[in-house]
Amino acid sequence: MSLAEYVRILGRGPGRARSLTQDEAYRAMTLMLSGEGPPEAVGAILMLMRMKGETASEIAGFSKAAQDALPAGPAADLDWPCYAAGRTRGAPWFLHAAKAIAQNETRVLLHGWNKPDARVRAGLDVLSIPFCTTLDDAASALDHGQIAYLPLEIIHPRLFALLNLRDAFGLRSCVNTVCRMLNPGRAVASVQGVFHPSYRLLQADAAQLLGWEALTVIKGGGGEFERHPGKTVEAFGLRQGRPWQGSVPPLVNETARLQDYDGPLVPVDAPFAQAMVAGTIDLARDTLAGACPSGRQRDSA
Incomplete structure (x- = not known):
């Protein structure tokens, strides 16, 4: 056709x-x-x-x-897409959470594109997270340090071109969601942030159709997987391949805006930022624990 x-x-x-x-x-x-x-x-x-x-x-x-359409990529345990524009987010504290997960012998593969918001990629350098321009480089980084970042525009230029049609349309398209679901490392578990709450269940349902094992989707800071520690967070996704929904209570008695914490990523000395990182780590670990023992993504049905 x-x-x-x-x-x-x-x-x-x-x-x-x-x-x-x-x-x-x-x-x-x-x-x-x-x-x-x-x-x-x-x-x-x-x-x-x-x-x-x-x-x-x-x-x-x-x-x-x-x-x-991608060549076989490096095997990952946790898929971590980051594609938000960051208009309502402060510093990308979630990078601390990703690195902490990787230090526990978990292979974390970040991938993304954040348009004019340079804070995510600047944060990679601050936290010594390898920015990899080939799948082989990412495989090496995962072997040596358990964490790597792949830029969409380099690893998947045709998908990036579709994503970039937003400039022509003046509107978001479903390609934004597709990028979050790309999972180039075929990881058994994925953590995803969205800006619009309606996409949480959509992505969870799509993941189940694809045979994924574990997924957590939240309305996160600026659209990233970064939990607000002062609010109850509603989460959707999969546990052992089955639909799952959870509610995470506040960690601190503070209702600050995430964009108020836009300082340097290190040191993490503000209690609110510390709670933000700790809460994001807990959600990511819970996601990993919800995977089946097989350890790799199942074939889609």
Whole structure:
């Protein structure tokens, strides 16, 4: 099928249009990533999906196609996407949490793109987290230090080009969600942050369709996996491959805004920032504990 067929499925009009099946979404994304489809059709598909709202089947199909378009990556235990723009976040304290998890013999693979917000990548340097430009470099970093960061624009330029269409549309597309679901290290567990709460369950449902074992999705600081320690946090995801939902109580009696803590990442001397890091670590560890004993991502159904 050409991309025009998928545009037709999505855009026939009231009473006739429908969502894509997981298999159709897989084939459509494969065509979009090939660069062979007309750009007008690519834009039509992404915007029609935005108008109707994405389904878990569509996100699962798109994400599997994006993952399959990557060469085999370094094996990871914990997938940690970071794709937020950071407008409502302070310093990226979650990087401390990721590094702490890695120091416990857990292979943590971060990947992302944060557009004009340079704080995440600046934080990598501050905390000595390797910025890797190839999958082989990431594999070496994971072997030696259990943590690595992969930049989307280098490891997956075609997916990055689709993500960057936001500049042309002036609107977010489902590619933002697909990037969070990329999981280039095929990790058994993933932690994800979102800005809009409605995406928590969408990503959890898509992960189950993909056969993932453990996932935690929260409305985090600026859209990253970074918990607010002064609020109750609602979490969605998977535990041992089954739907899971949890509620995490506040850790401190302080309702500060995360952007108020925008100082240097080291030292972590403010009690609120310390609680932010500790709470994020606890959620990540709980996610890892919720994986099946097999230790690797299952094949999708």
